[in-house]
Amino acid sequence: MASTKGKTVKRRRRIGLGIALAVIVAVGLVVGAALATGGEERAEAQPPFMGVTDPKAPYDLRFIDEMIMHHQGAIMSSAGMIGDSRRPELRDLARRIQASQKRQIQQMETWRKQWYPGAGASMMGMGGMNMMGRGAMRGGDHTDRMFLRMMIPHHQLAVERGQDALENAEHNELRGLARVIVDEQSAEIEEMERYLKAWYGDASTRDLAGPMRDMMGGMHGMGMPQRSPTG
Template sequence: MNNNMNNTTSGLIGFIIGLLAGILLVPYLYGPSMMGGWGMMEGWNIMGDRGGIMSQNIDQHFIVQMIPHHEGAIEMAKVALERSERAEIRSLAEGIIEAQQKEINDMSTWYETWFGATPPRGGMGMMQMGGMEGDIDALRLVPAEDFDREFILQMIPHHEMAIVMAQMLAASTERPEMKQLADNIITSQSREIDMMRSWLGSWYGN
């Protein structure tokens, strides 16, 4: 009797934890960025179609979503190289371009090897892609004195989104290459978030 009650209690606790996790992730998966914002890429909802994020196609789905997400970060970083005068921001931008372009190349190669095709280009959906392009265009128009702050305020939530995606991947994938990729994204982008937050504090008192 006690064992049955314990099992029931454990199952209920697990269900509640899972439900709360889903609720907590919703703002990350669908919330706007700091400037006009793009939501989470189509298909990464908790109860998504085709079995959602826990499906056997997690690796394929992740690659299709992460490549355009990385491309967005690279475009933002290129704008920073054009506009920022701070060595710290320029160094960060160079690191983002180098690391994320390599990851795009790796993911493209894996996709072709594992799934026999090049990654499709519609991963983000038209609305999300349009929102990202709008944010990048807006970043180009920010007054020079405000640029670094706005760049940071856009890049932090963009990194946070990538970390959420990578955490989901790490919990689901069985491929060592994808586990290593997830770990790299979580480690490197968490470190960059910490740097950007410290700059907000020291430069702007935020």
Template structure:
């Protein structure tokens, strides 16, 4: 297991514990998140939604940063179209999550949450994308974006299994549907390009 994979695994484990283990890991920078349980041991829906938003906003921000580099560096129209789609969809989802957080929890989402992009694994990826030789960029972008999308899908599946808010269920469904489709597109491109 390389360093990046190890970091992502630790982050996912924290999420699994948070959503499925009956409690949330308390982040001192994130007031109100952690250790609240219903009498039957289930998570309070509020904390599930709160924790997910704190995780997903920086994760989306990371995808947007990667997509913005793709707009600058890629020459393939399909990559440019994908990058524009990622930016548009995920910026809207960030705005929605920020608005919901303010409405439901009475404050703006905390900056520098425990999302995957802030755990030391993905910041280095944007540096690689910015500096890798042009001929290698598109493959590197896809090989980074596919696992990034897979992580978001896993997080969204955990959310759907636990949340009671219709808005969050719809958000989870949107993430799973759109990012699964994009993963398939990217995998198909890699196969096509390898045969050229």
């Protein structure tokens, strides 16, 4: 029984890390397409939302639903790093990401129930990402590097969305959370950029935030269920 449980935990870790690698591959393809279109398109302003929530829903409800989904992706990926990375710095970072973002999810879920009691049940669309991630693991230093390359633009998306919420959110409480997200994840981006440069000589991947947003919205268009604003 204990052996079966251990195998299940390891499998979940590998799936979580596989998702990180799958995102990097997909983002790379989108980046290539973006470069081919020329600089003018890349300079256009990006929308604050990924397009996985109903545009007719209230701003704060959309922010909550998309940020919960965004946080859950980071939690899933960081769970594998806690168990598998050989670098103590990354294990510590992953633990901090887990602790902070789990607390924020709980807070947002509470507000969702209080502010939007008539909103439909939340629905997540992670299945497709799980399927993409299976078999993508190589482990070791390669996985650590891919985690950093993925998590930097993933955090940047949260920073941009938080900055937008500072201007547009209706509830003061949500604006307060947005400030925490911006400050906390900006600091973590800088930390990850230092690791990426020191360990691998890589430049920052912040610029992949836009293509990553496009990719996530595209996954919804291919059949990912969205969070419904009404029952």
